[in-house]
Amino acid sequence: MAVSERMTEAEAATLLLEGEACTGLGEGAGFTQLEWVQREFLAKLGFEPYPGTFNLHMSGPDWEEAKRVMAREPGISITPEPGFCAAKCFLVVVAGRITGAVVFPEIGGYPPDKFEVVSAVPMRQALGVVDGDSVVVSIVC
Numbered sequence: 001m002a003v004s005e006r007m008t009e010a011e012a013a014t015l016l017l018e019g020e021a022c023t024g025l026g027e028g029a030g031f032t033q034l035e036w037v038q039r040e041f042l043a044k045l046g047f048e049p050y051p052g053t054f055n056l057h058m059s060g061p062d063w064e065e066a067k068r069v070m071a072r073e074p075g076i077s078i079t080p081e082p083g084f085c086a087a088k089c090f091l092v093v094v095a096g097r098i099t100g101a102v103v104f105p106e107i108g109g110y111p112p113d114k115f116e117v118v119s120a121v122p123m124r125q126a127l128g129v130v131d132g133d134s135v136v137v138s139i140v141c
Contacts (some may be wrong), residue, residue, distance in 0.1 A: 019056030028053030054123035056115040
């Protein structure tokens with residue numbers, strides 16, 4: 001699916017991408033339940049995160065272009081407590097029906113093809129997807 005971008009002075013860019021559902025490392029559940037993380041997400045994203053993340057594998061020229069667009073944008077900063085890394089987030093709509101935020105931890109070595117979504121609901125179950133399923137996401141920059 002092509003990256004579609006609309007951008008004016010008063011309007012944010014919307015990126016439309018397709019990724020493949022995949023299993024993460026299992027570390028998202030603990031992270032999303034930290035008190036400071038819940039506080040930051042509620043204050044800055046408007047929801048308390050469900051334990052865990054929904055992971056997509058992204059690739060191809062559309063993904064490369066989307067990363068360039070997101071790198072130029074300020075996103076929503078998640079300010080960490082000491083000992084943790086900061087993160088940059090963007091609001092997303094997954095499969096046209098579930099809202100959340102894609103989280104990009106600001107750490108060296110973070111996989112360039114990883115798209116980690118945090119939401120208020122158990123997204124994998126709500127969507128009924130399994131590893132390998134294709135999922136469309138809209139990113140608001």
